Amino acid sequence: MASITLKINSKTYTLEADPKMPLLWAIRDLAGLTGTKYGCGIAQCGACTVHLAGSPVRSCSIPVSAVANKDITTIEGLSADNTHPVQQAWIQEQVPQCGYCQSGQIMAATALLRKTPSPTDKDIDAAMQGHICRCGTYPRIRKAIKTASQLMTQKASAK
Amino acid sequence: METKNLSRRDFMKLSSLAGAALTVGFYFPANAKEASVVTLDTAENLGIDLNAWISIDTSGKVTITNHRSEMGQGSFQSVPQIIAEELEVDLNQVNIVFAQGNNAKYGSQITGGSSTVRGTYKKLLNLSATAREMLVEAAAKKWNVSKAECYAENGHVIHKPSGKKFHYGELVAEASKLTPPTAVKLKDPKDYKILRKPMPRQDTPMKVNGTAMFGLDKKLPGMLYAVVERNPRFQGKVKSFDDTETKKVPGVKHVLAVKMSVFNTLREGVAVVADSTWAAMQGRKVLKVEWDDTGFDHVSTEQLYAKMNDDLKTKEGLSFKTKGNFAAAVEKADKKLDVVYETPYESHSCMEPVNCTAHYQDDKLEIWGPIQGPDWVQDLLSPLLDLPKEKIIVNMTFLGGGFGRKAFMDYPHEAAVISKVIKAPVQVVWTREDDTTQGPFRPGMVYQCAGGVKNGSISAFKAKLAGQDMDHQWPGAQKDSYLGSTTEGFLEPYFESIPHYSFSDVPLDVPIPVMWWRSVYASTNGFAFESFMDELAHEAGKDPLDFRRQHLGNERYQTLITKLEEVTGWKTRKKNEGYGVAITECFSSIVGEVVKVSKKADGKVKIDKVWAVMDCGWYVNPDIIRAQVEGSVIMALGAATVHATHFKDGKAVEQNFNTYKMPRIIDTPEIEVHVVDNDEKAGGVGEPGLPPFTPALTNAIFDLTGKRIRKLPFALEEV
Numbered sequence: 082m083a084s085i086t087l088k089i090n091s092k093t094y095t096l097e098a099d100p101k102m103p104l105l106w107a108i109r110d111l112a113g114l115t116g117t118k119y120g121c122g123i124a125q126c127g128a129c130t131v132h133l134a135g136s137p138v139r140s141c142s143i144p145v146s147a148v149a150n151k152d153i154t155t156i157e158g159l160s161a162d163n164t165h166p167v168q169q170a171w172i173q174e175q176v177p178q179c180g181y182c183q184s185g186q187i188m189a190a191t192a193l194l195r196k197t198p199s200p201t202d203k204d205i206d207a208a209m210q211g212h213i214c215r216c217g218t219y220p221r222i223r224k225a226i227k228t229a230s231q232l233m234t235q236k237a238s239a240k
Numbered sequence: 241m242e243t244k245n246l247s248r249r250d251f252m253k254l255s256s257l258a259g260a261a262l263t264v265g266f267y268f269p270a271n272a273k274e275a276s277v278v279t280l281d282t283a284e285n286l287g288i289d290l291n292a293w294i295s296i297d298t299s300g301k302v303t304i305t306n307h308r309s310e311m312g313q314g315s316f317q318s319v320p321q322i323i324a325e326e327l328e329v330d331l332n333q334v335n336i337v338f339a340q341g342n343n344a345k346y347g348s349q350i351t352g353g354s355s356t357v358r359g360t361y362k363k364l365l366n367l368s369a370t371a372r373e374m375l376v377e378a379a380a381k382k383w384n385v386s387k388a389e390c391y392a393e394n395g396h397v398i399h400k401p402s403g404k405k406f407h408y409g410e411l412v413a414e415a416s417k418l419t420p421p422t423a424v425k426l427k428d429p430k431d432y433k434i435l436r437k438p439m440p441r442q443d444t445p446m447k448v449n450g451t452a453m454f455g456l457d458k459k460l461p462g463m464l465y466a467v468v469e470r471n472p473r474f475q476g477k478v479k480s481f482d483d484t485e486t487k488k489v490p491g492v493k494h495v496l497a498v499k500m501s502v503f504n505t506l507r508e509g510v511a512v513v514a515d516s517t518w519a520a521m522q523g524r525k526v527l528k529v530e531w532d533d534t535g536f537d538h539v540s541t542e543q544l545y546a547k548m549n550d551d552l553k554t555k556e557g558l559s560f561k562t563k564g565n566f567a568a569a570v571e572k573a574d575k576k577l578d579v580v581y582e583t584p585y586e587s588h589s590c591m592e593p594v595n596c597t598a599h600y601q602d603d604k605l606e607i608w609g610p611i612q613g614p615d616w617v618q619d620l621l622s623p624l625l626d627l628p629k630e631k632i633i634v635n636m637t638f639l640g641g642g643f644g645r646k647a648f649m650d651y652p653h654e655a656a657v658i659s660k661v662i663k664a665p666v667q668v669v670w671t672r673e674d675d676t677t678q679g680p681f682r683p684g685m686v687y688q689c690a691g692g693v694k695n696g697s698i699s700a701f702k703a704k705l706a707g708q709d710m711d712h713q714w715p716g717a718q719k720d721s722y723l724g725s726t727t728e729g730f731l732e733p734y735f736e737s738i739p740h741y742s743f744s745d746v747p748l749d750v751p752i753p754v755m756w757w758r759s760v761y762a763s764t765n766g767f768a769f770e771s772f773m774d775e776l777a778h779e780a781g782k783d784p785l786d787f788r789r790q791h792l793g794n795e796r797y798q799t800l801i802t803k804l805e806e807v808t809g810w811k812t813r814k815k816n817e818g819y820g821v822a823i824t825e826c827f828s829s830i831v832g833e834v835v836k837v838s839k840k841a842d843g844k845v846k847i848d849k850v851w852a853v854m855d856c857g858w859y860v861n862p863d864i865i866r867a868q869v870e871g872s873v874i875m876a877l878g879a880a881t882v883h884a885t886h887f888k889d890g891k892a893v894e895q896n897f898n899t900y901k902m903p904r905i906i907d908t909p910e911i912e913v914h915v916v917d918n919d920e921k922a923g924g925v926g927e928p929g930l931p932p933f934t935p936a937l938t939n940a941i942f943d944l945t946g947k948r949i950r951k952l953p954f955a956l957e958e959v
Contacts, residue, residue, distance in 0.1 A: 082490055099490065099518065106518040110465065115457035116450015118640070119517075120591055121672040125897035128591060156450035168448040175440055175863055178871055179311055180447030181454060181591040181640025206906040213897060215591045215641050217874025219908040221867070 085149050089114065090158030100146035104138075105129045107145040108155060116156035116184050120213070127212035130185035131155050137192040156184035159191065166236060167191045170229035178216035186212050190226050199230050262412040263295040264371045264420065293364070294323060294371055300395055300409035302327065303335045310443060311590075311612065311642030313926035314864040317441040318357050319364065321860050325434040326368035326427065328392040329408070336442065357860055358828055358922040369424040377421075378414035379406045429858070429919070436917075438863035443638070455610035455637045458597040460665040464493055465517045466658050467524050467669055470509035470678055473890040475751045476533035478508045485526035486512055491519030494662050495527070500654035501624060502753050503713035507650065507678075511658050517669050538890035539750055541684075545582065548686040548706035548748055552580070557704050557744035558722035564740030569700035573692020575779040581689065581771060582951040583764040584884035586682040586757055587892075587900060592640020593675040598655035599665035604631045605656055610639035612647035620649045621656055643875075644756030648680055676900050677892040681885055682757030683708040683748075687768035693780040698791060701738050703727075703769065705745040708754045712747055723747065729762035729824045729931050730769050737791040752887070758875055759927035762826035766931025767880075767938075767952065770822035774939040775948070784939065785810055785821050797823070800832050800855050800916060807914055808834040808851045817848070818944025822935035827924030829856035831869070833932040835940040845941060845959045847877075847909040852929055854913065857920030865925050866913040872929030873911050878903040880934040884953050 087094045087104075089112055096111045108117050108131070117140060120128030124139040131140045132154040159165045163172065167190050177183045186209070193200055193208035200208070205226050214222070295303045304323055310316040320334045372392045379397035380387040389400050397406045429436065446452040471477065483495035494513040499506040510529050514520035551557075570576060596609040605627060611617060614634035622629045639646055655668040670678070685707035692700045709723045723745040735741070757763060777787035789801045804821065805811060813819050816838060823832040836848045852869045859865060882901050886893040894900035913929075938949040941959055949959070 099522070102516070102518045106516060109456075110516040110518070113459065114450070115453075115459075118454075118591075119456060119593070119669075121897050123672075123896055123898060126591070126672075126902075159449065161449060161451075163445050163449055171448045172440065172444050175438075175444060175867065177441075177444055177447040178313070178867060179591065179639060179641045180443065180452050183447055184450050187448060210904045210906045213591065213902045213904065215589060215643075215875070215902065217871035217903075217908075218867070219874060219903075219905040220870055220911055222905060223908075 085145055087112065087145070087148065087153060088150060089153045090155060098145050100144060102145045103141050104131070104143045104145050104148055105140040108140060114155050114157050118181055118184055120182065126182070127185040127189060128182050130188040132188060132192060135192070135195065137189050156188060159187065165191070166232040167194065167229045170225040170232055173228055174221045174225040176218050176221040176225050178218055182212065182214045186214065186222055190229065193226065194230055194233060198233060200226060261295050261297045262371065262374065262416045264367060265293040293367055294327065296371070296408050296412050298409045298412055300333065300407050301335060302329055302333050303337060305337055311639035311646065313868060314441060314861065316443045317439065317864060318860040320442065321434055321439055322361055322364045323368045325432055326365050327372050329395045331434060331439055331442070333395055358924055361858065361922050365426050366424060369426055370420050373421050373424050374415040374418050375408055375411045377418055378411040382406065382414060435860055436862065439861060441864070452638050454592050454640045455595045455597065455608065456592060456669065458608040458637060458667065460597065460599060463597070463665040463667055464513050464515060464662065465520045465669060466511045466513040466666050467520045467671060468498060468509040468511045468654065469524050469527055469529055470507055470674065471531050472677060473531070473533050473536055473538070474507065474679065474753060475505050475536050476508070476531045478510060479530040479532040481510045481530065482528040486523040489519060489523040489526065491515045492523040496658070496661055498654055498657050500650045500657065501620065502650050504715040513658065513662055513666060521671065533890070536751060536890060539752070540888050541886040544684065544748070544750065544887065545686060549580065551706045551746040551748070552686060552688045552704055555746045557746040558720070560722045560726035560743040560745065562742045563735070566700050566702050566740045566742040569740035570690065570692045572694065573699050574694050576692045577775055577779060578688070578690040579772070579775065579950060581687040581768040583685045583767060584952055585684040586879050586883065587676045587885050588643045588645035588757055589676060589900060589902070590641025590643060590645055593672055594645065594651045594670040595668060596651045596655035597665065597667040598652065598659040600656060600660040603627065606633040606635070607652050607656065608635045608637055609652060610642070610646050611636055611652065612639065612642050613649070616647065617649050617652045621653060624653060625656060643758040644760065645680070648755050672897070673895045676895050680753035680755030682763065683710070683754040685764045689768055689772040691772065691776055693776055696780050696782060698738050698776055699740065701741040703743050707748050708750065708752070709745070709747040710754050710756070712749070713753065719747065719749065725761035728760065729765040729826050731792060731797065731823060731825050731830070733792040733794045733797055737793060758872070759826055759930040762824060762931040766822065766824040767934045770824060770932060770935035771938055771950065774820070774935065774942065788821070788823060796855060796920065797830065800830055800853050803853045803914060803916065804832045804834055804851065807853070807912065810834065818940040820936045820938065820940025820943055822932040822939060824931040826928050826931060828921065829854065829923030829925065829928035831855070831928045831932050833936040835933070835936040837940045837944050839944070845944065845956055847937065850909050850911045850933065852911065852913045853916060854929060855916040855918065856923040856925055856928065857918060858922040859915065859925070862915045865915050868925050869913045869929035870911045872927065873933045874903055874908060876930045876933035877907065879953065880937060881953055881956050
């Protein structure tokens, strides 16, 4: 066990953890932020996706010791009041069914749009194909990413 | 009014509630077939435990109890949408709470068989209209005017001649003293303002910011986490275990042997309990368990399918339904066919793995979890734990997928047993590997379909099924009883138009636990029946859609076929495009789907588009229906072309998403869904869109390539 400092959503957490513990379990069980989900534990489904210094990573497969003091963003850090354009697009297109995988999907989509503000279908496939949705919300995810892209453009031009 | 002697506790409850709210719900008098609608005050006076469906407080806020679980299918939305329509309130004024398990109060709470709307909508409409009428009557009394001059709209009662208004909240005190009317008039569907509209789901906002609480998100003070090493051979026992290394793992608190109920047997394992999920998983890794598999066959997929194929040839089977004389009729046919279809075992693989949180203390058990049947959990656990049902409180969280798996109650049992032994609240987490390998699974099936056509029509049809009968697993099951779902998925009018038919099954008796998997037997029957219809159409030299039209001489089916033909451009399809159709019926809904395929530049087959026409009769929300059909198509695509569970040496082979692969966004074709408007009774929505997809796909592949696919799964890349 070791004392590890995590910076999650701009807040500092000092946790007593096994340095090998995956970030996912530190976020969920130790920091108590349950929006990030466990799906497979082997980086195959994307449910645990968070941003590490702005890039999407699989928190189930990164030991907590490797991310000490680095900027971590979880779904809770995107916006609590659903004002982020990706969240708004997800609501507009009525994407979630069971909703369990959506935190990871949204974090991946947000990272995609940051790098590629107007993604093509191919860009969307490439960025999102690591994410499983058993309810099959894929057609709506595709639509919502395009809607989010438009919302972000509108927001930028309004400034 | 005559009042009973009230206990002190009852008196406090009554006085605190009287006039503070109008609460109406159902009361099921003993031996009564129909529920009566009563107010809370009446219920309290009569000493009745009221099923509180709708409560309106003095501020006008409406609280609705949702008795079914929400696993993605939209009951969280559809139940309030029904109530808001007849109650005349805005959906935003409605607050929803999940009911706890209590079937004496709510009737069956099992979320299965696509039954939430179709099983309760008439009662809900009636109840909401009753509350509305009571509010109108209360307003009329206050104004001292005729009730006929008043009407309800958007949370208010309005006096038409004067334009005077009362907010519902101002009327609840008066209304709660009234006797509910025995008969109320329901709206004509053409006047609906909320029903049949694509209202956004109320659970969406909390599902896009991480606040929706799923089973795994439950936290209790002092809660520990457990993972369980279970015998991989389903019915084997724990012989002994060595926890020396496990106990050295920091955070590990307890190691104990556990047994959980799985149908008529017990599944055994060893639980590792720790202060975090990760610590429990680490402890489990170094645990040494010796298993005793005496008396359990180490079955393999090859053996199971060889046995089922052999059974079809050598055993007569249990007759389910027959008409005429199949054997004689098929002999006289112009063309004959006799083929076999195979479908695999499948895991449910909900994105939220199975889990349950339990706290057993002072002879009381409280459970939180992603549970499809909270009342079933009470029924199962009460005798097993020797606790009266009222001492078992079952709380439903959101379900991260269900598909039938979370109606099976092995995991609440296991969590309850662990909490009782360690005397602490515990969350039992199934790893993805546990979830994928332990079952219960969709049963693998083999179908013999035989038949003939004469003068261009089906003259004889036979379907013989081999596979596990889910009902045969329960304690005391009659194993010589036929499979009740033998014809599930088959279209009703065929029973009229086909002169000679025979349906039977040969049950397979193996100790692999099997359970409902989205659309249950229809999910596999549909593939066999609708592939065979296509084969018969081809033998008869008929267009597959016309061939169905010819045999389905009922207006409802004719409308659906015409709609399919129109939206897909079926008649104008081009030479290099493959079109396939399939129509199935289950849970009182009829769904037709058409798949269009073509060849890519490299000669491989790709799916261009899927059209679906859903006739589910009376419905609530067209957007939820579209979402459910889209999801059903993708789930079917996975089972048809991507994943299957195999068995080797008595164990499931595929363990996680690296081998039990899932369809991805890149595999997803365009899906266009149409909903039929009619006045038929409400049918299911969550499941009926699944069965027709696979046969529509394989029929399309036949149309394009001439290759008939009779065994699932198959790789699209290898067609």
